[in-house]
Amino acid sequence: MALMFDYAPGMDLAQPWLFTQVRAQPGYRTTKDGILVQKAANLIRDNHYVAGVRTTLFEPGTINRCLQSQTWATSPWVPNNMTSVTNGAAAAPDGTTTATSLVPNATSTPFHFMSQPITITSGEFVAASVFVKSNGYNGIVFRFGDSGSTNQFQLTFDLSTGLFGSQHIAAGGGVLSGYTSLALGGGWYWLGIWGAVNALVTAAFLTCYVYDTVAHADAGAAWSGDTIKGAYVWGAQVERNGATIARPPTSYMPTTTGVSNDRGADSISTPWPFKIQPMWSYASYYDLGMASCLTSQFWVTLTPATAADPQWVAHFGRNTGSPGATWISGVGGGGVGNTNRNTVDGIVIPVMFDFVEVLSRVLADGSTATAVRKNGGAISTNTAGPLGTVPFVDLPPSSLLTIGYPNESIAPLIAVTRVKIGADPTGIITLAQAAAV
Numbered sequence: 001m002a003l004m005f006d007y008a009p010g011m012d013l014a015q016p017w018l019f020t021q022v023r024a025q026p027g028y029r030t031t032k033d034g035i036l037v038q039k040a041a042n043l044i045r046d047n048h049y050v051a052g053v054r055t056t057l058f059e060p061g062t063i064n065r066c067l068q069s070q071t072w073a074t075s076p077w078v079p080n081n082m083t084s085v086t087n088g089a090a091a092a093p094d095g096t097t098t099a100t101s102l103v104p105n106a107t108s109t110p111f112h113f114m115s116q117p118i119t120i121t122s123g124e125f126v127a128a129s130v131f132v133k134s135n136g137y138n139g140i141v142f143r144f145g146d147s148g149s150t151n152q153f154q155l156t157f158d159l160s161t162g163l164f165g166s167q168h169i170a171a172g173g174g175v176l177s178g179y180t181s182l183a184l185g186g187g188w189y190w191l192g193i194w195g196a197v198n199a200l201v202t203a204a205f206l207t208c209y210v211y212d213t214v215a216h217a218d219a220g221a222a223w224s225g226d227t228i229k230g231a232y233v234w235g236a237q238v239e240r241n242g243a244t245i246a247r248p249p250t251s252y253m254p255t256t257t258g259v260s261n262d263r264g265a266d267s268i269s270t271p272w273p274f275k276i277q278p279m280w281s282y283a284s285y286y287d288l289g290m291a292s293c294l295t296s297q298f299w300v301t302l303t304p305a306t307a308a309d310p311q312w313v314a315h316f317g318r319n320t321g322s323p324g325a326t327w328i329s330g331v332g333g334g335g336v337g338n339t340n341r342n343t344v345d346g347i348v349i350p351v352m353f354d355f356v357e358v359l360s361r362v363l364a365d366g367s368t369a370t371a372v373r374k375n376g377g378a379i380s381t382n383t384a385g386p387l388g389t390v391p392f393v394d395l396p397p398s399s400l401l402t403i404g405y406p407n408e409s410i411a412p413l414i415a416v417t418r419v420k421i422g423a424d425p426t427g428i429i430t431l432a433q434a435a436a437v
Contacts (some may be wrong), residue, residue, distance in 0.1 A: 002428065003437055005421040006275055007403065010055045013051045017270040018046070024264025028094075028251045034185030036094040036252065042162045044268055050286040050415045052351065057266065058404040058409030059288075064253040064260040065118055066128075066206055066238040071256075072114055074101035081105050081112045083227040092234045093131050093188045099234040100133060104210050112225060113141075113209040118238050120197065122206045125177065127194040127239040128206055128248035133187050134159035136417040137231025139211030141167070141193050141220075144175055144238070147199045153195035155179045158214035159231065162189060165218040170313040173199025179290065186235075194241075194289075204360055206238055248289030248352060250413065265411035267404035280361040280425040287350040287374075329345040335404070343377030347402035349361055350374050355417075361425040365427035371431040 005017075021044040027037045029048035040043050048057040052121040068074040070092065073085040077124040082104060089101035104112035120126060123170045128144045138160040145152020148419050149173035156165030162183050175196045182190040197204055210231045211217040235254070241247045253260035350356050373379045403413055403419055420437060 002424045003422050007419040009054045019268045019270045024087045025261050027036045042087045054416035058412040059250045061264040062239045064237045066236045069236045069255040070098045077116050081107050099232045103230035106224050108222045108224045110220045115205045115207040118204045122200045124243050125196050125241040125246045127249040129192040129237045131235040133232040137212045139214040141209035141217050141219035143207045151199040155193050156217045167218050192250050194362045212364050269400045269402040272399040272401040278364045278425045280428050282359050282416045282420040284357045287354045287412045289352045359431040
C-alpha cells in the first residue's frame with residue numbers, strides 16, 4: 001500500500017478518518033470572495049481561501065491586546081485633529097455594520113490620527129494589524145511605538161492602488177521585522193506589521209494616521225481635510241509575542257472592554273492504525289509568515305497517546321537562527337526538533353503567501369532525505385547525514401496522527417492544501433512524484 005494517509009481541505013472529517021479538531025475559541029476565516037466569516041471553537045477552518053485556493057488554516061494561540069477593536073469612537077481610543085469619529089458607520093469586512101468612520105478636520109497638520117495606549121515589555125516582539133478602506137482619502141500610516149514616535153516601526157499604504165508607500169521603516173530603538181497587506185472584498189484591505197520597540201519603552205501606542213494622499217503620508221506633510229471625506233477602519237489588533245519569536249499577525253480576534261481570550265492553537269488529530277515503518281510524507285501549504293519567525297514550524301506528528309514527545313515526526317519550517325538563513329525539514333524519533341533532522345540549504349526562504357511543498361522520506365536503514373520547493377520553482381534537496389538517523393519505535397494501537405502542533409511557541413502559521421503519508425519511500429523518491437500521487 002503506497003498511500004497510507006491523504007488529507008485535503010474540505011474532506012469528510014468522519015470518513016475515512018475520524019478527526020478531532022482543537023481550537024479553544026472561535027476564529028475567522030476568509031471566503032473566496034474576501035469576506036470574513038467566524039467559525040466556532042473546535043471547528044476546523046478548512047475553507048479558508050488564499051489566492052483563490054481552498055486551504056485549512058493553522059495558527060498559534062494568541063491574544064488581542066487592543067481594546068474596542070471595532071468601535072474606535074470609544075475609549076481608550078483617542079482622536080487627534082478629527083472632525084468626527086463615528087462607530088457603526090459602514091459595512092465591515094465581515095458584512096456587519098460595525099466599521100468606524102474617521103473624518104479629519106480642516107487643521108493644516110500632519111497629525112490627523114487615532115491612537116490607543118498599549119502596555120508592552122521593552123524588547124518583546126509585537127504584531128499589529130488593522131482593516132482599512134477609503135472614504136475619499138487614500139493615505140494611511142500605520143505605526144506602533146512610543147508616544148513621540150521616537151522608537152517605532154511603521155508602514156505607509158495607498159488605499160486607491162493597494163500598494164505600499166515608501167516609508168515602511170523603523171526609527172530609534174524600533175526594529176521592523178516585516179509588513180504585509182491583503183486585498184479583501186468591498187474595497188477593504190488588511191494591513192499587518194510586526195517588529196519590536198526596544199529602548200526601554202513599556203508605554204507604547206497603536207496609531208493609525210489618515211492622509212489625503214500616500215505622497216503626503218510618505219512625507220509626513222501637513223494637509224487640511226475638507227471635513228467630509230476620510231477613511232473607514234475596523235478590527236484593530238495587537239499581539240505580544242515575547243522576546244524570541246518575530247511572528248506576523250494572526251487572524252482577527254474581536255475585543256470590547258477587555259482583551260480577547262486566547263484563541264488557542266489549531267490542530268487536528270486522528271487515530272493511527274499502522275506500525276512504524278519506512279515512510280514518506282508530503283505537505284503543501286501557503287506560508288502565512290512563519291518563515292520570518294525563529295521557531296514557528298508545521299508538524300505532522302505520530303504520537304503514542306501517553307507520550308510527551310512524538311515518536312515519528314515530519315516537520316517543515318524554519319530552524320532557529322536569523323530569518324532567511326536555513327530551511328529545515330526533519331523526520332525522526334522523540335525530541336526530533338533537537339536531534340533527528342535534515343537541513344536543506346539553497347532554497348530561497350518563503351515570505352508571506354508563498355506556496356511551499358516539502359517531501360520527507362525515512363528509509364529502511366533509518367536515514368532520511370528531504371526535498372523542498374516554493375511557488376513551483378527549483379527543488380532543493382539534502383543529503384542524509386548524521387542528524388538524519390531515525391530510531392524506529394513500535395507505536396501502540398492508541399497512537400494519534402496530528403496535523404499542526406499545539407505548542408504556543410512553535411505552533412504553525414500556515415494554510416494547508418495537502419498532507420500525504422506513504423509507505424514506499426523507495427518508489428516515491430521525488431517531490432514531483434509525491435505531489436502527483
